[in-house]
Amino acid sequence: MPQQVVIIGAVALGPKAACRFKRLSPDSKVIMLDRGKRISYGGCGIPYYVSGEVSEVSALQATAFNMVRTPEFFHEVKDVDARPETEVTAIDRKAKTVTARHLLTGKEEAIPYDKLVIATGSSTRKLPIPGFDLPGVHAVNDLEAAEAIKNAVTAGSIGSVAIIGSGFIGLEMAVAFADMWGLDVTVIELFDQILPGVTSPTLAGMAHRHMEEKGVAFRLAEQVKAIEGDGKAQRVVTDKGVVEADMVIVSVGVTPNDALAKAAGLEVSPRGGIIVDEHMRTSDPDIYAGGDCVVVKNLVTDQPMFLPLGSMANRQGRVIGDNLAGGDSSFEGVVGSWCVKLFDLGAAGTGLTLASAKRAGIDAVSTHITAVDRAHFYPEHKLMSLELIAERGTKRVLGLQALGENGDAVVGKVNTVAAMLPGKPKVSAVSNVEVAYSPPFAAAMDILNTVGNVADNILSGKNAGIDVTEFGRLWKQSDLGDAYILDCREEIQGKPLVEKYPGRWHNIPQGQLRERLAEVPRDKNIVLMCNTGARSYEALITLAHMGFKQVVSVEGGMAAVGAAGIEV
């Protein structure tokens, strides 16, 4: 039976739901309203438009076959009535109408609906500080903002940029400005690591160091107090100093646009976001919602979660399209997969970090490895770092974070675990996951299987590790105290460090350890080091077997030490 479906919002989820529904129910009518001037664009592409890798902003609105998704396109090709610059100001659930205001004329009309879809998205978070409204301060929230930023940069008047916030978009913008335009970029972050909340201090430290080498400056653990300037932004004042900048980008997250839903009496999370069931239906059975304006179930914690990502919007949009047409499609929830390209590095993750697991009240353990990402004899291998988070006791896998130079490979490892997470797998499932093997693409024991194995050893008490961040803190101290650093690589690698750091660094090759046990002090905390953590684990087994009580292995070994930029 033909219906009239109204969709509020036409950026990501709205168009997807509209088109899917129309394919299933060609005789129905779809009216899609958006307060913006341009609709159906890939906002995630803005950093690549700013960098110049994408030359025209219209490319972000184009289909894969180069048709720009204008209202005319939706009308002609999709038979969808798309109306930009039209804001919905109210939903009347009893009358089943929405009040739409045309922004250019100010005229209002009531549009009836059989089914309604709320796809109002999110808004960039504002900072309650003086100077936030100065010219030259930009959020990265829509194509108009993108054009303003790019126009300023191409005009040549910008030499330096301060970026407030080191989440995905903040860092992608930093890369765009530094790599493509050669600008002086400073990233200011409130937390003491970049990518807070999504990755570990160790992996964040590696990414941080790489970006610094590429010329981006960072100021961590600094709170922005004001933006100052003479008629335009000229500097950012923090609690620790001043950053001079010709332009300021504010990228400190987004909040769900749930006010319209709330005003209509729909259930909304107290922490923000419209509440929907697995059919993406709100508390009103005739109203669906999805994308950045809803909360979804986290399939790892089984708790509600706000996860504003364009890919979610697309998948949810299809589910809504199905259900509008009388289908029974489900969106069970999310695991929280992400990835980001930072110059030559790819970083990615899925599920919980150690910190977020602990915040969720889970007794979690993190396992870090740094190793080559394919057969070590294959010439084009690169280092990859993986961190697997698992629950102590149950050995349940909670998440994986990764970093490496072969970005596609990094993302592939994370996606593999992302696919497993909804099934609440054990660490042994990661040890045995049947990833494809061939020397140009993987090692015979894939790095993913290996991190599962190492985690299993740690959770079983057979291995005990400290991460490279902890090693770095120890190594920085002038007095190592009870710690005894024992390098179990061959002499050719270990001896130069013994000579460089007499009394601080010791070397017994792993193959000689059983014969040279007497050299290892029994009253010290032994910290074992090798190249990647493999031999130090073997040495740990030997020492534990010989009755040594306080022995740990540095996870990822010298490879991780190097990637983290710790001077040894």
Next chain:
Amino acid sequence: MPQQVVIIGAVALGPKAACRFKRLSPDSKVIMLDRGKRISYGGCGIPYYVSGEVSEVSALQATAFNMVRTPEFFHEVKDVDARPETEVTAIDRKAKTVTARHLLTGKEEAIPYDKLVIATGSSTRKLPIPGFDLPGVHAVNDLEAAEAIKNAVTAGSIGSVAIIGSGFIGLEMAVAFADMWGLDVTVIELFDQILPGVTSPTLAGMAHRHMEEKGVAFRLAEQVKAIEGDGKAQRVVTDKGVVEADMVIVSVGVTPNDALAKAAGLEVSPRGGIIVDEHMRTSDPDIYAGGDCVVVKNLVTDQPMFLPLGSMANRQGRVIGDNLAGGDSSFEGVVGSWCVKLFDLGAAGTGLTLASAKRAGIDAVSTHITAVDRAHFYPEHKLMSLELIAERGTKRVLGLQALGENGDAVVGKVNTVAAMLPGKPKVSAVSNVEVAYSPPFAAAMDILNTVGNVADNILSGKNAGIDVTEFGRLWKQSDLGDAYILDCREEIQGKPLVEKYPGRWHNIPQGQLRERLAEVPRDKNIVLMCNTGARSYEALITLAHMGFKQVVSVEGGMAAVGAAGIEV
């Protein structure tokens, strides 16, 4: 309690099981016997040694930290008694001894065991043809064969090579000879496609074409009858002709070395391969077996399967090591993941192909898409082709095969589905699998989600496709008969083909289809074409809605037509 463990075979599984067991049970004794001269090597690396990418054969025996895994290495570093050139001729299960014969001296001894591991691997299949034993005919079965091949090539006496068999190793060797040495290479295959059994005719055709462009010649559907030559191999004679060649590589698969186990009365599959349970235990509880000499359970069909891969050996070896030490580790089975690098292409797969599903008696459907592998506006995107195999009715996912220029990305997609397969997922799970999104690495609707969506449309009867191989057959005919090819791209793309092929090619842009319905003949079978299959699907929906009965869309569209090398 310390035990004596004897391991027969020291290439892949043997060393892994030995080392894992010794870490768990340092006081136990492990004796590892192998009839070969060199042990613990990565046989999968042989093509890269032959190509020269790996310069020394010892690199294939080296650890990631460049120590060569000699018997001395195993003794000193691993405390494992490794004995090469020692063949086990019999197992006495009652006495719990093996008879070991030293190949150099001919001396025999009985070695007692508490637990025994059979890791005898596989042997390359021989061809029962005249000339198979001629000098210059090589199998790719061990490092000695690898050295013989490379020595011949480096000596400069080889200008042409014939390779019999187009499986993984045959094709990798073809790449090595053609790419790195510039030799004339001809691959002879009994089946009518390359990579038979593991991928579809369409994807195989794309890989075939790419390799031809790189200079490799193929002779498909040809049976080798003899190898001829004057004191050495000079030509291969098939049922259809003669291939002149200075060297012949025979790579027609391997068979499990199960004779020793069979002679000892252990259960062996009638089709070859030792039978083991999920603990990798044979029918004798004191004897384990794993690697290339066993059959394992296929988790898609629940049937036994022979899957000789080095990665399997590594994962199974760890399970055996655990269980030798009294653990309770399981290897549940396999899904059959593989990957291979063919010049600039990566190819990979997991689970069943359409053909293997049909052979297993499953009513299966294949869905092919060819699309860009990341955000289409991101400059570095490449085409990727995916083929998802699913069961009609239940919509269960049976397998995925893939091909593309970004090999790591191809492998990542396959691994993601490989991780899901043991859980017997539905197509909707692929539609919703939460792969990470960022424009440099993926599209907002990931190609993997898309192939799930397209498969769902096909299985639900909303879409009907023909693959590009079928389109190619149709297009080759001089008379298209009832078929009416309708290009639903824009005029700029469609019109030149209408002019080139008057009466054979027709063009109505998808956006104009509803208005121009009268132009579409109702008495023909409409074959819809666009760039990737997306618009042709939309056009199919429109035509179906308007009562057209015989409409199909070409899966993958012109992108697949191009990749398959069909002249249009």
